[in-house]
Each structure stands twice: as C-alpha cells, then as structure tokens.
Amino acid sequence: xxxxxxxxxxxxxxxxxxxxxxxxxxxxxxxxxxxxxxxxxxxxxxxxxxxxxxxxxxxxxxxxxxxxxxxxxxxxxxxxxxxxxxxxxxxxxxxxxxxxxxxxxxxxxxxxxxxxxxxxxxxxxxxxxxxxxxxxxxxxxxxxxxxxxxxxxxxxxxx
Numbered sequence: 074x075x076x077x078x079x080x081x082x083x084x085x086x087x088x089x090x091x092x093x094x095x096x097x098x099x100x101x102x103x104x105x106x107x108x109x110x111x112x113x114x115x116x117x118x119x120x121x122x123x124x125x126x127x128x129x130x131x132x133x134x135x136x137x138x139x140x141x142x143x144x145x146x147x148x149x150x151x152x153x154x155x156x157x158x159x160x161x162x163x164x165x166x167x168x169x170x171x172x173x174x175x176x177x178x179x180x181x182x183x184x185x186x187x188x189x190x191x192x193x194x195x196x197x198x199x200x201x202x203x204x205x206x207x208x209x210x211x212x213x214x215x216x217x218x219x220x221x222x223x224x225x226x227x228x229x230x231x232x
Contacts, residue, residue, distance in 0.1 A: 125226045131177045133230035136167065139179035146186030155193070158205035161214040162189045162196075168220030168232070177228035 150159040166184035174181050192213075193205055200209055207214070221232050 125223050127229045128175050128177065128227050131175075131228050133177040133228040134179050134182065135231050136179075136182045139183055142179050142183045144183065144186035146189060155205050157207040158196075158210040159189055159193060161207065161210035161217060162192050164217035165192075165213050165220065168217055168224045171224035171228065171232075172220055175227065177224075177230075182232070 146159070147163055150156045150163065163184060163186070166188050167182050170184050171177060171181050176182075196205055196209055196213075197203065202209065225232050
C-alpha cells in the first residue's frame, strides 16, 4: 500500500498546503509599493545572502522546543487582543536573528522582546491606533515568512 494511501489525512494536509501556497503565490502585489515599503521601514534591515545555502554542520532546534528560553513577553502574547500582531513581529525578529547569526539553536531563535515592543509602539504611532491587530502586521508577517524560509534552508529543518 502506498505511503499516502495509509495516511489519507496526511495526503489531504499536504495537498491543502500546496494549494494554499499556490493561491498565495498568485496574490497580486499591493497597489502602492511605496506605501508598503514605508510601512516596513520601521523594521531593521536584514542582509540576506544572494545564494542561500545550508550551513555546514548546522544543528537545528525547533523553536517550540525552546520554551524554557522564551521571553516573558512572548509567553504573555499567546492570548489577548494584540497576541497575533505581537507574535507576527516576534517572528520577524526570530528569523532575522537566525539569518544574521547563522545560529539554528535555541539561542539563535529566541529574540529580544524589547525589539518587539519598540516596533509595536512605532506601528501603533504610525497607524494612529491604540491596539494592533493582525491587519496592522500582515506585511511584517509576510517579511517574517520570507526570512523564515531562508532560515529553514540555512538550518536544514523546520523553524
């Protein structure tokens, strides 16, 4: 019996993931690229290698296994009105740290929460709002996803 025939749920999940990726890839670019770039200016710049390669001998630790090292702010951001937005920003800093440091272990994946607070405050001010929602950080989340894919290539495994 084939690998996917024994696990129909796995096959369905893989297919759904692939279809979601295809739909995302077909999403048109924002109408105002200058506006998006201005929005992302609050984020620190990240130097990404032109040719991303796996790090020789990298030891990859998945972030979920680093819970003992999570900053208190991240632990608090598991629920609440700004939880998703704050985790989006934190995801950016996590991936940035891995790409910049080439450290795929927990210390490389655990980011400084003060950076998240600083960016969240800048986004609130720039948007003129008191509370961030996922809509306010969707560009940050997209940049985090881009950097996470690079980090996973570098680390040779899941983030």
